[in-house]
Amino acid sequence: MPSRIATIAIDAVDPEAVAAFWCDVLGWRVLQREDDLVSIGPGDASWPTIDVAAVPEGKVVKNRLHLDLRADGTTTQAELDRLLALGARRVDVGQGPDAPWVVLADVEGNEFCLLPRTVQEARSADAQG
Numbered sequence: 001m002p003s004r005i006a007t008i009a010i011d012a013v014d015p016e017a018v019a020a021f022w023c024d025v026l027g028w029r030v031l032q033r034e035d036d037l038v039s040i041g042p043g044d045a046s047w048p049t050i051d052v053a054a055v056p057e058g059k060v061v062k063n064r065l066h067l068d069l070r071a072d073g074t075t076t077q078a079e080l081d082r083l084l085a086l087g088a089r090r091v092d093v094g095q096g097p098d099a100p101w102v103v104l105a106d107v108e109g110n111e112f113c114l115l116p117r118t119v120q121e122a123r124s125a126d127a128q129g
Contacts, residue, residue, distance in 0.1 A: 005048045012108050015052040021107045024086050059109045062093050067112040072119040
């Protein structure tokens, strides 16, 4: 049996703010709070979850690992507008001007991407291919 991703860990100066941002982005909720850690996840308690842990230092360099998101039940442009309204900001990590994805950062500068196809478009392409 192969391994399965259980938890994605994010370091943060302000775990509550980062956890709140990702809860809003993903439609998740806080599952648990412990000292300097906030665990968030989907309402059905499925995996993976995200643990946001307090660290004393802010983010300094580009992430070596990031999340890729797809719009679900809306257009990619509408989802981009929603993410920006939640506090995401566009960032340049060296992607070219023709990149089909949008690189964004959360409230503490952690990069993530919004992919060009929606969940529904990706599923349709997978079913055909």
